Amino acid sequence: MLFAVVHDGFAGPEFLDLLRTRDEGAMHRLVNAYLPQILRAARGAGLNPQNAEDVCQSTFVTFIEKIGDFEGRSHVRTWLFGILYRKISEMRRSASRESGAESIDQVMETRFKTDGHWQKPPQGTDSATYESEVREHLADCMEGISTDQRMAFVLREVEELDSEEICRTMDISRSNLGVLLYRGRNLLRECLENRNIRSY
Amino acid sequence: MLKCKDLTRMIASDETEDFGFMKRMEIRFHLFMCKHCREYSGQIRSIGQGAKKMAAEAEPDREQLRRLEKDICGKMCGSDHGPG
Numbered sequence: 001m002l003f004a005v006v007h008d009g010f011a012g013p014e015f016l017d018l019l020r021t022r023d024e025g026a027m028h029r030l031v032n033a034y035l036p037q038i039l040r041a042a043r044g045a046g047l048n049p050q051n052a053e054d055v056c057q058s059t060f061v062t063f064i065e066k067i068g069d070f071e072g073r074s075h076v077r078t079w080l081f082g083i084l085y086r087k088i089s090e091m092r093r094s095a096s097r098e099s100g101a102e103s104i105d106q107v108m109e110t111r112f113k114t115d116g117h118w119q120k121p122p123q124g125t126d127s128a129t130y131e132s133e134v135r136e137h138l139a140d141c142m143e144g145i146s147t148d149q150r151m152a153f154v155l156r157e158v159e160e161l162d163s164e165e166i167c168r169t170m171d172i173s174r175s176n177l178g179v180l181l182y183r184g185r186n187l188l189r190e191c192l193e194n195r196n197i198r199s200y
Numbered sequence: 201m202l203k204c205k206d207l208t209r210m211i212a213s214d215e216t217e218d219f220g221f222m223k224r225m226e227i228r229f230h231l232f233m234c235k236h237c238r239e240y241s242g243q244i245r246s247i248g249q250g251a252k253k254m255a256a257e258a259e260p261d262r263e264q265l266r267r268l269e270k271d272i273c274g275k276m277c278g279s280d281h282g283p284g
Contacts, residue, residue, distance in 0.1 A: 027276050031269050036260075039268070044255050057272050064276045108208070116203025121236035122243055130243060134250035142251075156214070157248035158255045163214065178213035185212045188247050189240075 010076045019067050031060055034080055037159065041081065044154035045088050046142060055091070059084045074168055081161075081169040085151055092147040104183045107190055123193050133196045141191035149184030152177055202230045204237050211241050 010033065018026035038059055042052035062083050070079055113119045125133075142150060148170070155166045167177055207230055210216050216227060231238050260268075 022277065024273070024277060028269075028273055031272050031276070035265060035269055035272070039260060039265075040255055040258075043258055044251070053268055056268065057275055060272045061275050112205040116205040118204050118236045122239045124235075124239050127242060127246065130246050131250065134246050135253070138247065138250045138254060153248075154251065154255075157251045163217065178215060182209060182213040185244050185247060189243055192243075192247070 013072060016067070016070065016072055019064065022064070027064065030063075030076070034077060035060075037077070038080055038084055041084060041151075041154060041159060042088065044158050045147065045151055047088065047091075051091070055084065055087050059087060062087075075165070078165050078168050081155070081159075081165075082171070085170055088151065089147055104187050104190065108186055122189070123196070125196075133192060137192055137195045138188065141188050141195070144191055145184045145187045149180050149187070152180040153184045153188075156181060202226055204230075204234060207231075207234075207237050208240055212244055 010030065015026060019030065035056065039052060039056050042055050043049070047055060059080060063080055066083075070076075111118065111120045145153070151170060152166060155161045155169065156163075161169070163174055163177055167174055170177070172180070207227065210219075210227070216224070219227070231241060
């Protein structure tokens, strides 16, 4: 990935030393390099513009406060995303309820016969129509999935991080990540299908 | 023989990225033969692409980024917890 190559210098010991001494130039470079990604992920996780800005600010402040704990073993970006993820999780835990994640597993069960073949296949449409339906309803459907499912989905699809980095960011196993992606994507697909059923 | 139910699980959970050549071929063959799985797989892909487009359209403008960057740098410099 080009981005990772370009910013690899940020993981170097010299740059980390500059940050530890609160070097202003280094802090500017860090914020300049990663703010767009962190802000986009915060918005993608479902925060409104003001909350997203606030959480970005506190992510960078926490980063610099805890820089002494950072040993440079993971990428600076992974560490930043990890801080962001924990802050969003805390906000969500106090602000809203999580949806029943297991119910989507039951919905998926009903879609297949006992021999593993489709019983209730996806509603078919041409790809251009489907894309316009996604455009119309995806934002609303995203509101219906849990913070963890949403974060995993956004880090994968929007930020295009590999599985290993997402697992380190969210501190979960590869199979946990698989379950989050599976449930999140199927919840979104089911939601879109329910909304568009009238048009078939 | 790969079942549709297993295939949807592999696709939606990104298990396929860890697969070797033979397993990938098996999946491609199944998708070639099975209209419903092809439909499902295409929809999962469109949802991901849709999320990416949505994020691109909500990108903050340069002015907003510059202002926020200034705020953050101010706060970071102001945080005087000392190194380590």
